[in-house]
Amino acid sequence: MGHGRQRAVDTRAVTPTGGEPLGVGIVGGGFMATVHARAARAARARLVGVVGSSPSRGAQAADVLGIERAYDSLEALLAEPEVDVVHITTPNALHAEQTEAALAAGKHVVCEKPLATSVSDAERLVQASVGRIGTVPFVYRFHPLVREARARIAAGEAGRVLSVQGSYLQDWLLSADDDNWRVDAAVGGRSRAFADIGSHLVDLIEFVTGDRVARVAASARTFIKTRAQHSQVETEDAVSVTLETEGGAIGTLLVSQLAPGRKNRLHLEIAGAAESIAFDQEQPETLWVGRRAGSLLVPRDADQLAPDAARLVMTPAGHPQGYQDAFNAFVADSYAAIAGAAPDGLPRFEDGLRAVRITEAVMDAAASGTWKEI
Numbered sequence: 143m144g145h146g147r148q149r150a151v152d153t154r155a156v157t158p159t160g161g162e163p164l165g166v167g168i169v170g171g172g173f174m175a176t177v178h179a180r181a182a183r184a185a186r187a188r189l190v191g192v193v194g195s196s197p198s199r200g201a202q203a204a205d206v207l208g209i210e211r212a213y214d215s216l217e218a219l220l221a222e223p224e225v226d227v228v229h230i231t232t233p234n235a236l237h238a239e240q241t242e243a244a245l246a247a248g249k250h251v252v253c254e255k256p257l258a259t260s261v262s263d264a265e266r267l268v269q270a271s272v273g274r275i276g277t278v279p280f281v282y283r284f285h286p287l288v289r290e291a292r293a294r295i296a297a298g299e300a301g302r303v304l305s306v307q308g309s310y311l312q313d314w315l316l317s318a319d320d321d322n323w324r325v326d327a328a329v330g331g332r333s334r335a336f337a338d339i340g341s342h343l344v345d346l347i348e349f350v351t352g353d354r355v356a357r358v359a360a361s362a363r364t365f366i367k368t369r370a371q372h373s374q375v376e377t378e379d380a381v382s383v384t385l386e387t388e389g390g391a392i393g394t395l396l397v398s399q400l401a402p403g404r405k406n407r408l409h410l411e412i413a414g415a416a417e418s419i420a421f422d423q424e425q426p427e428t429l430w431v432g433r434r435a436g437s438l439l440v441p442r443d444a445d446q447l448a449p450d451a452a453r454l455v456m457t458p459a460g461h462p463q464g465y466q467d468a469f470n471a472f473v474a475d476s477y478a479a480i481a482g483a484a485p486d487g488l489p490r491f492e493d494g495l496r497a498v499r500i501t502e503a504v505m506d507a508a509a510s511g512t513w514k515e516i
Contacts, residue, residue, distance in 0.1 A: 163188040164477050165224040167249070169216060169240055170194070170231035171203030174254055178229045179207040180466060181473035187227075193219045195232075216240060220247035227275075227480060230254055233323050234331045238263035242270055250275040250480050252473065255341055257494030259331030261502055264495040271491050277476040278494035280345045282408060283487055284468035284475075286442050286454040287429040291412070291419045292350045292487075293448035294431070300414030303351050306385070306393030307411050310339040311404035315379065321370040327377050333505050334377035336362075339408070340397035340504070341497040346410055348496075349487065350419075353389040355500060357515045360384070362508035365400060383504055406465075427462055450486055 164187040168175050171194040182189060189209040193216050194200030200212035213219040220228070220243060227250040230240050238258040244251050251271070255278050258264040267276070282288060294300055314320060324330040324338060331337055348354055362378040369375055380398035387393070401407075408423035418432035429440040443459035444452040454471050457463050475485035500516055507514040 289451035301416030
């Protein structure tokens with residue numbers, strides 16, 4: 143069982159026409175660049191080049207990440223003919239301009255979310271990507287048990303979806319001494335907590351249920367208004383959202399970066415007429431299926447999962463599989479799409495645009511105190 147499924151997973155990392163490894167360029171040299179570089183290497187791509195916020199930062203990133211060469215500018219990286227796909231891992235406000243430049247240079251693009259900090263910019267990038275592959279790392283879709291939840295709902299096992307409750311909680315900005323570029327609206331965009339992590343939560347809701355959020359009401363709070371390097375902070379620390387879906391379900395969400403003890407706790411529970419399904423990203427080895435009688439825990443065991451979930455099982459059951467594995471699978475599917483495949487569930491620029499629209503609606507609802515249609 144394990145060996146056969148492992149071979150199936152590996153073949154998703156398809157090389158471009160002619161059999162040469164895909165040439166990868168990375169823009170940015172921080173934490174997410176490290177995650178992207180690991181995933182590109184796992185997909186057997188060639189790490190051709192990187193550009194940092196300065197030539198020295200770029201050189202440092204190339205050395206640390208094992209990338210062939212550091213380029214002094216984005217223009218120089220994009221002029222490199224051996225770069226086929228560009229990964230954008232820079233601060234949010236730079237995404238639209240850098241992605242547009244990469245597309246204009248004929249490159250495929252993997253752009254960190256948010257795709258852009260405004261709906262108009264995101265719409266423009268969707269149009270500019272026609273004829274190219276553009277993907278956004280909503281990587282929690284690539285946990286096998288998220289796919290299992292999606293398959294159960296699609297097959298009707300849960301029955302009609304009645305309600306949704308979810309949360310995404312972190313504590314890394316809990317203190318006024320904690321600071322990051324994301325708190326600055328000029329760099330990170332109008333929304334911080336929701337754009338950064340709430341977008342993952344809503345993407346999962348729509349992906350797993352196959353239903354779309356129709357309208358939202360929200361409350362946003364900035365509890366810490368002065369931080370170590372930023373005064374007059376305006377981006378939100380936490381958001382609560384009430385939602386209704388096109389299919390008639392109702393739901394509540396809580397997103398916070400000030401939740402003591404919570405490191406990266408994305409929790410989603412969907413109640414159907416027949417059963418509930420709950421996924422916890424910090425405990426991704428089991429899926430809870432709740433029933434009036436006979437609730438159960440479904441393990442991440444390929445022999446017990448739907449085919450689309452089983453294909454993402456990269457280690458035998460009992461050997462934990464987590465975030466980097468999900469990211470690796472997302473990048474492998476992105477590269478397979480570049481090679482001409484059509485992987486199911488791959489989050490593309492259209493999904494990035496959807497997330498920007500929902501984020502704007504949530505922030506508008508919080509500012510106005512009224513429901514906002516999406």
